[in-house]
Amino acid sequence: MTQFRSGCPIASALDIIGDKWSLVIVRAMVMGATSYSDLLSTPEKISTNILAERLRRLEDAGLIRQSLPRQGSIRGAYALTARGAALIPVVQELARWGETQIPDRWTPPERFYAARPGDFDVRDGDAAAD
Amino acid sequence: MTQFRSGCPIASALDIIGDKWSLVIVRAMVMGATSYSDLLSTPEKISTNILAERLRRLEDAGLIRQSLPRQGSIRGAYALTARGAALIPVVQELARWGETQIPDRWTPPERFYAARPGDFDVRDGDAAAD
């Protein structure tokens, strides 16, 4: 599995999600993306091989999981696990930093900052009905 | 300068500090590192060329700066700018994530979590006397 550079929680976290794409994927999933094509259609234009590899790594690291395919679809939807959802405060702080420190960035929608780790990892039954 | 993948503040932040080393350097500086050799002696064992290049990039991005060399030293000490210090909440959340989600990580000292952006970027005069 991942070799950690040290016992430091920050360095170790970066050994897992310290790249240009992992937290972009987490952001997209916080915003509701669940399929491979949802993730491909983000404005950042991730390439297909990188997305596939990142999804594999995030799954191996236990941050996301693929639910069992429902009938009428070949593959299951991706969802954040509790561990992955625990990154929400990190991406929110990153968003605040980007908004305040980099000129002309978009303002994320309210519901992005309102998201809480507990809103995810529903374990079973996709009870996301309104 | 940096080319941003999109207007998203998260993706743009990652375009600047989305790698394995930048936030490790910020962490070390929050903990008091000010010289090249301070930064080299962190437990993560960054190699010299990477450190030099990262320092250059962080300086170009306005996150750190090198103060004017005092007499008796050839180069000035590195310090976080206000923009760099604004990353403190990000590294703190990352630390919380690492501590709670990865087994057997070190517990950062109190003063790490107590650090506030306002404690840095003293602008002039190194008034860090006890």
Added chain:
DNA sequence: ACTTCTCACTTGCATTTTGCAAGTTAAAAA
């Protein structure tokens, strides 16, 4: 004054990661 040491890097080169473009496979739609 002259050699030695240390600090802050630079350079060369191998390895790994990232990125683009095109191809594949299976199921859903026409």
Added chain:
DNA sequence: TTTTTAACTTGCAAAATGCAAGTGAGAAGT
């Protein structure tokens, strides 16, 4: 039954990372 679409895989070029060794300038020792 041909065509689309969704979810990838493969090949190869380019960029980032990492190791080891080298450099230059001021500080320290003698």
